[in-house]
Amino acid sequence: MPASKKTARRRLPVTSAALLSFSLSLSLAAPAFADASPTATPSTPPSATPPANMSTVGGARLGQAGTQVNLGSGAPVLPKDITARSWIVSDAETGDVLAAHNAHWRLPPASTLKMLFADTVLPKFPKDQKHKVEVSDLAGIGSGSSTVGIQEGETYTVHDLWLGVFLRSGNDAVHVLSAMNQGVDRTVQDMQAHADELQALDTHVVTPDGYDEAGQVSSAYDLTLIARSGMQKKDFREYCKTVRATFPGKTTKNTKGKETRGSFEIQNTNRLLAGDSDVTPYQGIAGVKNGNTSNAGATFTGVAERNGKVLLVTVMNPAKDEHNEVYKETARLFDWGFQAAGKVEPVGELVPPKGADTTAQPGGTASGSAESRQSGKPVAASSADKGGSSGIGIALAVTGGLLVLLAAGVFLVNRRWPVPDLVRRRTRR
Numbered sequence: 230m231p232a233s234k235k236t237a238r239r240r241l242p243v244t245s246a247a248l249l250s251f252s253l254s255l256s257l258a259a260p261a262f263a264d265a266s267p268t269a270t271p272s273t274p275p276s277a278t279p280p281a282n283m284s285t286v287g288g289a290r291l292g293q294a295g296t297q298v299n300l301g302s303g304a305p306v307l308p309k310d311i312t313a314r315s316w317i318v319s320d321a322e323t324g325d326v327l328a329a330h331n332a333h334w335r336l337p338p339a340s341t342l343k344m345l346f347a348d349t350v351l352p353k354f355p356k357d358q359k360h361k362v363e364v365s366d367l368a369g370i371g372s373g374s375s376t377v378g379i380q381e382g383e384t385y386t387v388h389d390l391w392l393g394v395f396l397r398s399g400n401d402a403v404h405v406l407s408a409m410n411q412g413v414d415r416t417v418q419d420m421q422a423h424a425d426e427l428q429a430l431d432t433h434v435v436t437p438d439g440y441d442e443a444g445q446v447s448s449a450y451d452l453t454l455i456a457r458s459g460m461q462k463k464d465f466r467e468y469c470k471t472v473r474a475t476f477p478g479k480t481t482k483n484t485k486g487k488e489t490r491g492s493f494e495i496q497n498t499n500r501l502l503a504g505d506s507d508v509t510p511y512q513g514i515a516g517v518k519n520g521n522t523s524n525a526g527a528t529f530t531g532v533a534e535r536n537g538k539v540l541l542v543t544v545m546n547p548a549k550d551e552h553n554e555v556y557k558e559t560a561r562l563f564d565w566g567f568q569a570a571g572k573v574e575p576v577g578e579l580v581p582p583k584g585a586d587t588t589a590q591p592g593g594t595a596s597g598s599a600e601s602r603q604s605g606k607p608v609a610a611s612s613a614d615k616g617g618s619s620g621i622g623i624a625l626a627v628t629g630g631l632l633v634l635l636a637a638g639v640f641l642v643n644r645r646w647p648v649p650d651l652v653r654r655r656t657r658r
């Protein structure tokens with residue numbers, strides 16, 4: 230029996246935040262802008278075959294090499310043209326892993342690692358805070374890095390910088406925000422600590438931007454955990470679903486000495502969101518992040534909603550070398566997941582963070598303020614959405630519900646997953 234079946238499952242219905250109780254009863258592009266150009270020196274390429282022994286976090290099946298799926302009656306077969314080294318399809322609300330392929334294979338993540346950067350650093354600075362860029366802020370950016378065009382000596386808001394991170398995968402924006410966070414080394418330490426808290430234990434952080442460096446790895450499973458955590462934050466959700474935005478340019482002076490600040494448009498490099506010549510925007514897509522380096526190949530984690538079902542799909546390094554292949558394979562896995570939901574037996578689960586409160590005294594109430602419970606928001610939403618949540622507060626939201634084991638039964642606290650309504654209200658600027 231998979232490990233995921235040994236514990237009662239965390240449920241997070243889309244339409245309800247109420248506590249269900251009953252007697253002794255159940256209480257969660259072109260390819261993406263490259264982090265490194267093809268001419269940049271990559272770290273050692275990963276092996277062509279998965280290791281014999283991989284992590285079993287989330288269930289024993291997830292530690293096995295090859296494709297893992299339990300097709301039930303009426304379930305569609307998996308698409309046959311998936312060439313990625315590693316991928317995973319999961320229910321963002323319940324945490325059920327519907328199917329996976331080498332889910333814990335530790336591979337270079339490219340710019341999908343920026344999801345961890347954002348989930349770690351976003352709460353630290355208000356959106357309207359301003360920062361004048363120093364020369365030192367832009368030091369250490371890897372050769373061939375994708376950039377949004379930040380200029381030294383110019384002033385940007387934190388909001389501007391995050392647009393640069395999410396839309397253009399700007400390593401320059403990452404480095405400026407890292408400088409604000411006491412430097413790259415401190416930011417890497419913070420990111421690693423947050424990955425460990427999320428139980429993203431395949432992840433080893435070397436750079437904050439995902440640039441190819443020896444030893445920098447993650448996995449499809451970990452990137453899914455990280456995305457699920459990030460999507461609990463309002464600002465994270467807003468940035469990763471933004472299609473295009475205006476970005477500040479350079480300040481110039483006219484002949485009379487009057488200063489004028491230019492601007493230019495930037496567009497999201499997530500092709501399932503913005504579309505491309507051979508890819509149409511995916512129905513219900515709401516983010517999250519793409520990446521592409523010489524060493525990592527193309528990587529992508531996406532979240533989408535259809536008919537009240539919210540799925541997360543992560544795809545790492547398709548072997549098929551075709552234009553936008555990572556998005557095409559992701560779309561096929563999304564299609565399968567929406568058709569298969571309710572017709573497959575999970576092969577594992579997305580585990581809660583270490584700090585998640587999964588215990589309570591009989592007769593007690595789950596963690597979280599009365600205001601949060603009455604509003605239908607995740608317990609961490611009131612603080613996270615204001616940019617000041619603690620790691621534990623985020624953890625409570627990420628679990629998708631608190632599972633409380635009682636002597637005579639269990640109950641589940643149901644909290645509303647915030648993505649679907651945002652998907653339906655998304656406007657294309």
